[in-house]
Structures are given as structure tokens and as C-alpha cells.
Amino acid sequence: MQLRRAAVLGGGPGGLYAARLLKLANPACEVRVYEQGDPGSTFGFGVGLAAGTQRKLAAADPDTLRELVGAGLRHDMTLQVGTDIVRVHNDRLIGVARTELLAVLQRHAEKAGVELEYGARRKAAGLDADLVVAADGIGSDTRENGPFGGRTDVGKGRYLWCGTDFPLEDAVFAPVGTEYGTFVTHAYPYSGGRSTFLIETDEETWRRAGFDVTTAESEAPGTPFAASDETSLRFLEKAFAGQLRGHSLIGNRTRWQRFRTVRCDRWSSGNTVLLGDSAHTAHFSIGSGTKLAMEDAIALVEALGEAGDLGAAFAQYEQVRRPAVERLQGLARRSQLWWESFPSRLGLPVERLMVAYMSRAGNVPLHRFVHTAPDVVETALQQYGGEPPSGELTGWVLGRPLVHGGRRFPDRTSVPALEKLFCALEDPWSAEGDTLVARAKTTDGVLISGPPDRGAVLTRLDLAERIRLETGVLTAVEAAAELRDDLADALVSGRTDLVVRTEEAA
Ligand SMILES: Cc1cc2nc3c(=O)[nH]c(=O)nc-3n(C[C@H](O)[C@H](O)[C@H](O)COP(=O)(O)OP(=O)(O)OC[C@H]3O[C@@H](n4cnc5c(N)ncnc54)[C@H](O)[C@@H]3O)c2cc1C
Incomplete structure (x- = not known):
């Protein structure tokens, strides 16, 4: 598609990167970025760029990535509870100063021939261009005043x-x-x-x-x-x-906030398309805002190059990006709820807490984490099972005995008759969650069942953990046998005491 003039509203990472890629792909097109702030006057400190993002940037624009990696710092990760510390090697994540990130992106945008205009707040509707990319951030005026079906959920913490x-x-x-x-x-x-x-x-x-x-x-x-x-x-x-x-x-405009998760029914209207935080946000604990904005830019420019008109390009962009964004928002939501309830887990030894952290959103299972941090996982398993692990990991976890309130269970799948709780919640820490916890408190143990899909199983494991921690009653969670790895992760992470695989429940 031939573009004559493109306007990008917002000179954050999403806008600057989209502008550069757009200009590189369409040298004859006039591309201009409109940013309300001054160059170099950004808020914030460092942002993290994970290995997967670095790979995508390497394919889209190796020059920019090289400079970002050069400006970044690699680091491992530690969890410290009092004097107990556990370390996980992770040299694939780099931390870059937001100022440096923007300076690199500004330089590369200008090098490609993008014009940058600073110091005036603009409106998407007032920009004279064939294409308007609204990368105007989480508070996007374009989204708030446009037909995008935007919604914002505010976190509790x-x-x-x-x-x-x-x-x-x-x-x-x-x-x-x-x-x-x-x-x-x-x-x-x-x-x-x-x-x-x-x-x-x-x-x-x-x-x-x-x-x-x-x-x-x-x-x-x-x-x-x-x-x-x-x-x-x-x-x-x-x-x-x-x-x-x-x-x-x-501090740098440092004030207490509650995290706002943005979702939109559609990301485009007419010649305007939302990109980055203006279209979607995901909780900071999975460190993905910059990644999503820059990956949006890559997909948008690819779609503009492949489609015959703006409507088709926007449809392709959304079709490619929406599943990835929604997947990340799902992970981010679990991670957010985990962090908002974090202090309740401090009774766990730090290695088991690290396993709980890694598996909190359901995307880093124990059998994968064991390859990244074998020593941490081995110690966590010893703490959980009382002896060194041996044989197939999940089978070993499910086979460990349990003593609870004077009762002895030969393994984690031998479940006595318990009061049944049905859980179809979205948020175990909601008012409905409070009701289920209060009911559990009147029993001497609960078996929690619910819908069969994996998301629902992970949520009832979170509810089971809340019940365990707040009431001390024995918990068992029911799930399909094919989710046995998730059940093992949950046992080691202290989310439940026992598990029932559905064939056994029948
Ligand atoms: C606490 C916290 C921690 C975070 N940590 C990480 C992390 O570790 N890793 C990570 O990848 N991300 C992190 N993020 C997220 C990251 O900062 C953003 O997701 C990312 O900057 C989004 O880029 P963007 O270009 O979409 O929007 P922004 O960076 O917000 O840029 C939008 C730009 O538009 C400009 N603008 C807005 N309206 C107008 C207007 N009307 N006219 C002209 N200009 C306008 C703004 O001045 C701004 O410069 C974190 C966010 C928070 C809140």
C-alpha cells in the first residue's frame, strides 16, 4: 500500500519504533511523531527487555537492537526473605534506562528520516495524514474519546x-x-x-x-x-x-498508584490505529509493557506492507497481535493477584517460594524450571517431600506422604471424604471468594471442584491456597488427569494439600 503521510501520536517506545519501521518500509512516506514532552524529559527508571523480545527486535531491526543491548545491563534474579536468599541465573533479561531506550529510539527514528516534533499536546483527529498511529500511552485521549470500546480495570494493590x-x-x-x-x-x-x-x-x-x-x-x-x-x-x-x-x-513523579489494565473491543477506527499502552496494558510484574508496544509496531508495519488498504492492514494487525496480547494479559492478571496476596505466603521456605513465584501464572512449570535452576528446585523438593527427589518428577511429587492435623495420607492423591466446594470464580480474593473461605472454615476439609478447563483449575488452586493459609483446613483440588504437572507445581508451591484427578473422582 502506498502511504503519503503518516502521523504518530506519542513518542514513547511504541510510537518511536513504529515511526522508524514505517519510514524504513516506506521511504517515500512522510512520517512525523508528535510528542507532548521534551526529548530526554521522560518519567520512570529502567525497563526490562526479555530474550523473546530481543529475538523479535533482532529480526525486525538489528541496528536498533544492537544499541539497546549495548545500553542494557544483564542480571540474575534473587528472592530475599529476611536473611534467606535464593538466586536464579537469568542472563537473558536486560535492564535499560527508559531515558536511554528513548534516546536510542529517537536517534534511530531520525536516522531513518522520521521527523520528530516535541512540546505540544495534539489530538489524533487533528492530525492531517493518511494514517494516524495513536501510541499515546495508558491515558490515551484517542482511546477515551474514540469508538474503541476501551475499558480499564483497576487493581487492588x-x-x-x-x-x-x-x-x-x-x-x-x-x-x-x-x-x-x-x-x-x-x-x-x-x-x-x-x-x-x-x-x-x-x-x-x-x-x-x-x-x-x-x-x-x-x-x-x-x-x-x-x-x-x-x-x-x-x-x-x-x-x-x-x-x-x-x-x-x-523519585520522579513518584506517587502511589493502582495498576490499570486497559482492554479495547477494537484497535482501529477510520484511519486511526491504537498501539502499545493506548490499546492494552498488562501488570508490571510480568515486565511486558515496552515489549508489547514494540512488538505491536513490528506487526503493524508488516500488516501495512502486506495488505491492500488500511482497513485490511488494521484487521491483519489486530488478528496477529490480539491473541498474543490477550494471552499475556491473562498471565499478567494471575501474576497481579499473586503479588497482591504475596505476604500471606511468607511462611514458605524461600526455595519453595521461588517455585511458587515461577509457577504463579501457570507458564513456567516445575519440569521446565528445573533445567534453569536445578539446585533451587532440588532444595524446594526436599523441603516439600522431606527427602531428595528421585525418578519422574511429577510422579514423585504426587507420591509424597502428608501428615495434616494428626491425619496421615500415604500420598497426595489419597483423598478422604471431604465437604465439596464448587468454584467457578474469576478472582479467589473477591467477595464470592470470601464466602467460599468462610464456608471452608466450618469444615474439617474441602474438595474443590469446578469447570474442567485449565484456567479454571489454576484459579481453584489459588482458592485452595487462600483457604489453606487463612483457615488451616485440609484442601484437595479436582482436575483432569492431563493437568497432573500443574497439580504437582501447586503441591510444591503450597497451593493445595491433596489432589484428585478426575478419573479417580468418578
Ligand atoms: C511501574 C511500572 C513498571 C514498568 N516496568 C516495565 C518493565 O520492566 N518492562 C517493560 O517492558 N515495561 C514496563 N512498564 C511499562 C512501560 O513503561 C509501558 O508499557 C511502555 O512505555 C508503553 O509504551 P507506549 O509507547 O505504548 O506508551 P508510553 O511509553 O506511555 O508513551 C506514550 C507517549 O505519548 C505521549 N502523549 C500522550 N498523549 C499525547 C498527546 N495528546 N499529544 C502528544 N503526545 C502525547 C506521552 O507523553 C508519552 O511520551 C512499566 C510500567 C509501569 C507503570
Whole structure:
């Protein structure tokens, strides 16, 4: 398709990358990016780019990737609970400063011949072009005021995004108990000798600490746009002194927020197409916002090159990207719920907690994780089974005996008669989840059944975990035999005590 003029609204990673790829594929087309901010004045700290994204960028644009990898920092990952630390080698993830990422993308866009216009807020509808790419971020005006069927779900937890001026050795996940409750950091080093420090907590802890008040103050009219919630930063600096080793927390428009997951019924209308955060977001704990935006750019430009007109190109773009985006949003939702309930799991030894973390969204099974971190998995299995693992992993996990409340079970599939609970919930921590937990509390054990699909099984395993942790009653979860690996992951992760494979239930 011949494009004469293309306008890109938003100079974030999605917009800049789309503009460069568009210009490279259509040298005769005038491509212009409209960004409200100034070059170099971005918010945020580092972002992570995983191996899969690096492969896709390598195929689409090796020059840009080479510079990004050069600017990035590789790191392993650790989970720290008190003085217990577990480390997992992961040199395929790089952390890049958002400023550096944008500087590289700006340079490469200009090198390709894209014109960049900074400093004025624009409207998609006011841009004179054959094609308008609306990469205007999570708060997209284009989406909010257009016929895209946009919806936003707001998470329960509170988080703030800050940084520190030294490079951590590894990415660090660490909970810290305070007089108000638990705060958890997700911190990772990035280029330029700095680290991102994202800190989250639950609503009650946030209120007890008085951060509802500091949040209201930091959002009051007249507060400078770039101001941070300094009271929270100073408190958290003390709480995370062990991880910060005497360094300060640095804010940059740092305020408590609740994560917003954006979904849209359609991503295009007329000559305008949404891309990146304007079309969809996925919880930060799976580190995929930049990845999704840049992969959208690749797919959009490919579709524009292959289709005969804009309508067909937009349809192809959405057809290619929507399944991948929705899959990631599904994983991100599980991950979000896991992190929002994280403090309840701190009774697990740190190696088992690491297995629980890896399997939280159902996409890194134990039998795969064992190849990445054999020592961690071996220790977790010993903690779970009381002896070194042997033979086929899943069979071994299911075959371990259990003593619960004075009752002895020869293995994890020998389930006594228990009160039946049917679970068809979306969110085990919802009000309906509360009702099921209250019912379980009146029993001396529950067998949780529900719809047969894998998603529903993973959700009832999460409900079982909540029941175990909050009531202490024996839990068993029913699932199809072909999901035995998921059941084994759940047993080692402390999500359930026993399991019933459906043939056995009959
Ligand atoms: C706490 C947190 C942690 C994160 N961690 C990671 C991570 O580890 N890895 C990762 O990949 N992603 C991460 N992300 C997500 C990532 O920052 C975004 O998903 C990503 O930047 C999306 O790119 P984008 O180009 O779609 O939007 P944005 O980067 O938001 O860019 C949109 C741009 O549009 C401009 N704009 C908006 N409206 C207008 C207008 N009307 N006129 C002109 N300009 C306009 C804005 O100024 C902005 O520059 C994180 C996000 C959060 C909140």
C-alpha cells in the first residue's frame, strides 16, 4: 500500500519504533511523531527487555537492537526473605534506562528520516495524514474519546515506582515487614549505575501507614507536576535500608498508584490505529509493557506492507497481535493477584517460594524450571517431600506422604471424604471468594471442584491456597488427569494439600 503521510501520536517506545519501521518500509512516506514532552524529559527508571523480545527486535531491526543491548545491563534474579536468599541465573533479561531506550529510539527514528516534533499536546483527529498511529500511552485521549470500546480495570494493590543511584547486583524481590504491614520491592539494576525500585503493598497497610493522606497531598491542585511523595520515599528508604545499603530512594513523579489494565473491543477506527499502552496494558510484574508496544509496531508495519488498504492492514494487525496480547494479559492478571496476596505466603521456605513465584501464572512449570535452576528446585523438593527427589518428577511429587492435623495420607492423591466446594470464580480474593473461605472454615476439609478447563483449575488452586493459609483446613483440588504437572507445581508451591484427578473422582 502506498502511504503519503503518516502521523504518530506519542513518542514513547511504541510510537518511536513504529515511526522508524514505517519510514524504513516506506521511504517515500512522510512520517512525523508528535510528542507532548521534551526529548530526554521522560518519567520512570529502567525497563526490562526479555530474550523473546530481543529475538523479535533482532529480526525486525538489528541496528536498533544492537544499541539497546549495548545500553542494557544483564542480571540474575534473587528472592530475599529476611536473611534467606535464593538466586536464579537469568542472563537473558536486560535492564535499560527508559531515558536511554528513548534516546536510542529517537536517534534511530531520525536516522531513518522520521521527523520528530516535541512540546505540544495534539489530538489524533487533528492530525492531517493518511494514517494516524495513536501510541499515546495508558491515558490515551484517542482511546477515551474514540469508538474503541476501551475499558480499564483497576487493581487492588498500591505501588510506586522509584529508583536508587547504585546498581544492584541482581534483580531483587524482597518483602519487608513494618509496624503497618508488609511492603514488597521488585527492584532491578539498569544501565548508568542505577536501579529501579518498584514497591507495592496492600490497601490496608497503605492506609495504616498514612499514605492515603500523603497521596492526597501529592495529588492536590497546585502540586508541581514533577513532585514526588517524599514522605513515602523517606519511610520506604528506612524500611528497605538492607537492600539499599545506605543509598536513597529517588523519585520522579513518584506517587502511589493502582495498576490499570486497559482492554479495547477494537484497535482501529477510520484511519486511526491504537498501539502499545493506548490499546492494552498488562501488570508490571510480568515486565511486558515496552515489549508489547514494540512488538505491536513490528506487526503493524508488516500488516501495512502486506495488505491492500488500511482497513485490511488494521484487521491483519489486530488478528496477529490480539491473541498474543490477550494471552499475556491473562498471565499478567494471575501474576497481579499473586503479588497482591504475596505476604500471606511468607511462611514458605524461600526455595519453595521461588517455585511458587515461577509457577504463579501457570507458564513456567516445575519440569521446565528445573533445567534453569536445578539446585533451587532440588532444595524446594526436599523441603516439600522431606527427602531428595528421585525418578519422574511429577510422579514423585504426587507420591509424597502428608501428615495434616494428626491425619496421615500415604500420598497426595489419597483423598478422604471431604465437604465439596464448587468454584467457578474469576478472582479467589473477591467477595464470592470470601464466602467460599468462610464456608471452608466450618469444615474439617474441602474438595474443590469446578469447570474442567485449565484456567479454571489454576484459579481453584489459588482458592485452595487462600483457604489453606487463612483457615488451616485440609484442601484437595479436582482436575483432569492431563493437568497432573500443574497439580504437582501447586503441591510444591503450597497451593493445595491433596489432589484428585478426575478419573479417580468418578
Ligand atoms: C511501574 C511500572 C513498571 C514498568 N516496568 C516495565 C518493565 O520492566 N518492562 C517493560 O517492558 N515495561 C514496563 N512498564 C511499562 C512501560 O513503561 C509501558 O508499557 C511502555 O512505555 C508503553 O509504551 P507506549 O509507547 O505504548 O506508551 P508510553 O511509553 O506511555 O508513551 C506514550 C507517549 O505519548 C505521549 N502523549 C500522550 N498523549 C499525547 C498527546 N495528546 N499529544 C502528544 N503526545 C502525547 C506521552 O507523553 C508519552 O511520551 C512499566 C510500567 C509501569 C507503570
